[in-house]
Amino acid sequence: MIDLFHCFGAKPAHRVDTSLAAEMLRASGCRHLAVNTHTIDQVTAGDDLPVGYDTATLGSVMALVGEELALSPVLNINHPTSAAEAVKRTRQAAQLTGIRVIKLEVLDPGFKLSVNAEVVEAARELTADGFEVWPLITPDARTFAQCVELGSTMVRVMGSPIGARRGIEPQHLEPMGEMLVDSPVPVMLDGGIGSTADVEQAFALGFQSVLVNSCLFADGTDPVTALAGFRATVDRVASGTPAAH
Template identity: 65%
Template sequence: MELFHCFGARPEHRVDTRQAVDMLAASGCRYLAVNTHTIDRVDRGDDLPIGYWTATLGSVRDALGADSPVVPVLNINHPVTAEEAVERTHRAAELTGLRVIKLEVLDEDFTVSRNEAVLAAAATLVDEGFEVWPLITPDEAVLAECVALGSTMVRVMGSPIGARRGIDPQWREEMDRVLATASVPVMLDGGVGSVEHAVAAARQGFSSILVNSCLFADGDPVAALRGFRAAIDAADAPATLVRG
């Protein structure tokens, strides 16, 4: 199972360039999520933030070096309407040239996906040639619509953003149906709060998992990512037959 992560969910989650690079090294993550919530306050793509402090697309890309395999993707974070998500994507793509989109449209509290709005935004963006990874709450029919639109991966919430309680009991049955019928990779993204949640996700059949706010619970996101990486690798390892 692949491990994805962002670089903080709130302003108090401070990540500078060095720490962002160290987090990527600890996780083995192949993608650099570039936030777009400040798109109206920047004139260059390189100034878009990685997280909520001083790390930026330009500073992290420079620190990683030209030979780095890490691929930047646009994180369309915090829009509350499909129109806002599409407009923000257009502006971010214009500034950066990036075409892979981590798409969400959230409720007013920024905690739960608005599935119908996500579908509307995804339909527009896929039609325009973007690769779109939409975020939805568990819904077998909505996932099928995402696939029919052309989404190459679908991110499914286990519980509300920041809840840190893994897969909410009210969503568990529908999540099982989603995993049983999905024809594209499915990421668990939302509400992950512990290494145990990640191990359970690996065993349940998710292709990947995203962690964020829980990394900052003890103040050391690099160490937290090492723990997640080790646990996921152990869960993915084939069982060893021991003969007495």
């Protein structure tokens, strides 16, 4: 599987309303709608959970293009800093929405890097609850093996810190190689992607999918145009067509 995933901004300055969210999804071809949960204590209905940091919500995006694009919502457990917080928020959001697929992260206080031990602890509890869990980890073969053993159906691995746009940092190549060789589950590069070249490198290394976010809004970038470019790259790689020089 060669695939492209994306979110709708990494911070409040990245403004995405319902119309823009729909155009981003059309441009990307992504069929998974990432639904943020950082405001879970401020809503009383699942449809009010935000998609990004503006007026786009689970309910508004699904009403506009859910059927058209055959969208499957995924709970994005974004910005917790402990396993306990991640588990609590997942259970709350699932109760409100009925969604059982979990894009799980537990980050350091600066919201830049995964805290692997906390991710594993949260994944252990949530898979025991019957959730389908996609944990985000920094590159570490032992942590990867733990996530697989717990039953994660996909593991997301960071190439560089969130928002860094540095692609895959050189020190991560060796542990990534250990994780990718004969992996029993799909592996996504998620964290630090800054360009289509980073995406091409990821697929060349053996990643099955990539997730882009911060780079879609960097330096005045139009996220729809950026996603169209990433989609074209993913499609070309999937077809085996070499890059133009």
